[in-house]
Amino acid sequence: MYMDITILLQAILQLVAGIGIFLVACQMMSSNLETASSARLKSLFSRMSNSRMLGVGIGTVATAAIQSSGATTVMVIGFVNVGIMSLAQAATIIYGANIGTTITAQIVALGLSGGGGISTTVIFAAFAGLGAFIELFSKKDTWKTWGGIITGFGMLFVGLSLMSGSMKELSGLQEIKDFLASVEHPLMLVLFGAILTAIVQSSSVVTSIALTMAVTGLISLNQGIYLTMGSNIGSCVVAIIAGLTSGLNAKRTALIHLLFNCFGVFIFLIAAWIMHLVTSGALNYGVIFETMFPGAPQLQLAMFHTIFNCITVCIILPLTNALVNLVVKILPEKNRVDEALQEGQPHFHFVDEQMLRTPAIAVNQVKLEIENMAAIAIHNFNLAMDIISTVNFDKMDEFNENEKQLNYLNRNLIPYIVQLNTLPISEEDNRYLATAIRTIGDLERVGDYAVNLTEYAELLQNFKETFSKDLLFEVEQLRETMGALYQATMKTYMDHDFDALIEVNRYEDQVDEMVARIEKIHLQRLMDGVYPASVGQVYQEFASDTERIADHFLNVAKSIRQLHVGED
Numbered sequence: 001m002y003m004d005i006t007i008l009l010q011a012i013l014q015l016v017a018g019i020g021i022f023l024v025a026c027q028m029m030s031s032n033l034e035t036a037s038s039a040r041l042k043s044l045f046s047r048m049s050n051s052r053m054l055g056v057g058i059g060t061v062a063t064a065a066i067q068s069s070g071a072t073t074v075m076v077i078g079f080v081n082v083g084i085m086s087l088a089q090a091a092t093i094i095y096g097a098n099i100g101t102t103i104t105a106q107i108v109a110l111g112l113s114g115g116g117g118i119s120t121t122v123i124f125a126a127f128a129g130l131g132a133f134i135e136l137f138s139k140k141d142t143w144k145t146w147g148g149i150i151t152g153f154g155m156l157f158v159g160l161s162l163m164s165g166s167m168k169e170l171s172g173l174q175e176i177k178d179f180l181a182s183v184e185h186p187l188m189l190v191l192f193g194a195i196l197t198a199i200v201q202s203s204s205v206v207t208s209i210a211l212t213m214a215v216t217g218l219i220s221l222n223q224g225i226y227l228t229m230g231s232n233i234g235s236c237v238v239a240i241i242a243g244l245t246s247g248l249n250a251k252r253t254a255l256i257h258l259l260f261n262c263f264g265v266f267i268f269l270i271a272a273w274i275m276h277l278v279t280s281g282a283l284n285y286g287v288i289f290e291t292m293f294p295g296a297p298q299l300q301l302a303m304f305h306t307i308f309n310c311i312t313v314c315i316i317l318p319l320t321n322a323l324v325n326l327v328v329k330i331l332p333e334k335n336r337v338d339e340a341l342q343e344g345q346p347h348f349h350f351v352d353e354q355m356l357r358t359p360a361i362a363v364n365q366v367k368l369e370i371e372n373m374a375a376i377a378i379h380n381f382n383l384a385m386d387i388i389s390t391v392n393f394d395k396m397d398e399f400n401e402n403e404k405q406l407n408y409l410n411r412n413l414i415p416y417i418v419q420l421n422t423l424p425i426s427e428e429d430n431r432y433l434a435t436a437i438r439t440i441g442d443l444e445r446v447g448d449y450a451v452n453l454t455e456y457a458e459l460l461q462n463f464k465e466t467f468s469k470d471l472l473f474e475v476e477q478l479r480e481t482m483g484a485l486y487q488a489t490m491k492t493y494m495d496h497d498f499d500a501l502i503e504v505n506r507y508e509d510q511v512d513e514m515v516a517r518i519e520k521i522h523l524q525r526l527m528d529g530v531y532p533a534s535v536g537q538v539y540q541e542f543a544s545d546t547e548r549i550a551d552h553f554l555n556v557a558k559s560i561r562q563l564h565v566g567e568d
Helices: 002-036 038-046 052-066 069-081 087-100 102-111 120-125 127-137 141-171 174-182 186-200 203-216 221-234 236-244 248-279 285-292 297-330 336-343 353-357 359-390 396-421 427-463 469-495 498-528 533-558 560-565
Strands: none
Touching: 002 141, 002 203, 052 069, 052 087, 052 297, 069 087, 069 248, 069 353, 087 102, 087 248, 087 297, 102 203, 102 297, 120 127, 120 141, 127 141, 141 203, 186 203, 186 221, 186 248, 203 221, 203 297, 221 236, 221 248, 221 285, 221 297, 236 248, 248 297, 285 297, 353 359, 359 396, 359 427, 359 469, 359 533, 396 427, 427 533, 427 560, 469 498, 469 533, 498 533, 533 560
C-alpha cells in the first residue's frame, strides 16, 4: 500500500510537470510562430470578405500558423469589438479556428507513434536542444525566432514524454484503472473534459492527456473521445473571459464560440445515443475509429478530433445567420440613450486591449489607428480653414469633438504602443513602433496648429474684419496644396512608397515657397493699405502655422526611412 501511494504521488507530480512544460512549449511556439508569420497573418485578415468558406479557411490557416485557437478567437473578438468584422464573419473564422487547432493533436499522435528503435518522442524532444542552441548563438532576430519555434516544438514532446510516463505509472495501479473504467457515462466524461480544459485553459493539453491515457490503456478510446468533446467546450473559457471585458458585439462573439462548440457536442451525443439504441450498445465511436485506423489508438483519437470539428463546421456553416440572430436575441442591444452617450466619447477605432494577445495583428491595427488619426487631423485643418475664411463658427462643435479625439489618441495610443513593444514582435515591427510614437506626436501637433487657426478666426471676429478676396485666393491655394501633401503623405506612410515621398517633399516645398512669398510681400501690403495691421498680423501667423503643419506631415512621411535604413 505504501508503495502504491509513492507511485501515485510520483505519477501525479510527473503529470503536473509534463503539463507545465507542455503549456510553456505551446506558448513559446505560439508567440514565435506569430512573430515569424506576422506578415502572412496581416495579409490573411486583410482578405476577409463575406465569403463563409474564405472565413473558415482564414481561421484554419491562422490557427495552424500560430498554434492557438484561443489566440485566434481573442483576436477575432478584438476585431468585432472595434467594428472591423461583422458577427457572421467572426463566426466563420471561429469555425476555422476549431479545425486548425486539431493540428496539435495530430503532432502529438505522431510523437506517440513508432515501434522499435529510437522512440519518435525522443527524436522530436531533441529538437528542444537544437532550437536552444540556435536561439542562444544566433545574432539575427529571424534565426532567434525560428530557434524559439524549434525549441517549443521539442519541448512539446518533452512534456508529452513526462505525461506519457506518468500514465504508464498510473496504468500499473489496479485501483486507478478500476476507477477510470467505472467512469463511462458520456455526459460525465464531457463535463470532466470541459472542466479540466477550463482550468488549464488549453484544449491541446487535455487532448494530449487523453491521447496518452488511451495509448497506455488507462482509458478506452471511447472515453478519450468524450473527454476530447468536453475539451472543445472548455476551450471557450478564454474567449468568454475576453468577451466579458469588451463591448456588446465582443460578448456576442464569445457566445457564438460557446454555442458552436456546444452544438457540435450535442449533435455527436445524440448520434451516439441513437447508435447505442439501434445496436444495443454494440456500436460506438470507439468501435468506428478502431475499425478505420486499426492498431493506432493515438491516431484514432487524433483523427476523431479532426473529423468531429470538420463535421460540426459542415453542419453549422449554412446555419450561420440563424446562429447570429439567436445570439443577438440572447444579448439584445443596450439602452439607446446609453449607446448614444458612449458613441459621443473619444475612443479607439481599430485597436483593442484583447489584440495584445496577438501582437503581430495589433501592430497592424496601430497603423490603421494612426491613419485614422491623420484623417481626423487633416479634417480639422480643413474645418479651421473654413472657419477662418468665413469667420463663421457653426462648425466649432464638430471641430472641438475632433480635437478631443486627437487628444485621446495622443494620451492613450502611446501607452498602448509601449505595452505592445514589450511583447514578442518582429524586428521590423519593433522599428515601426519606435517611429509610431513620434508620428502620433506629429499628428497631435497638426491638431494643435489647427486650433491656432480657429483662434486667429476669433481675432478677426473681435477686430470685425475678414480676409480680402486676394487673401482668400491664397488661402485656397494653401488648402489645395496641403490636401495634395496629405494624400501623398498617407500613401508614403501606409504603402512605404518612396516615390510618393518625393511628391511629399515637392508639395512641402511648394507650401514653403507660398509662405515665403506671403512674408515677403506682407510689409508692402501693409504700406499699401491692402489690409489693416490687425488683419496682416493674423494672416502672417496663419500662414506660418500652416507651414508648420506641412512640416509635421513631412515628418510623418519621412518616418518610413527608419524602417528601411535605420535612420530618419
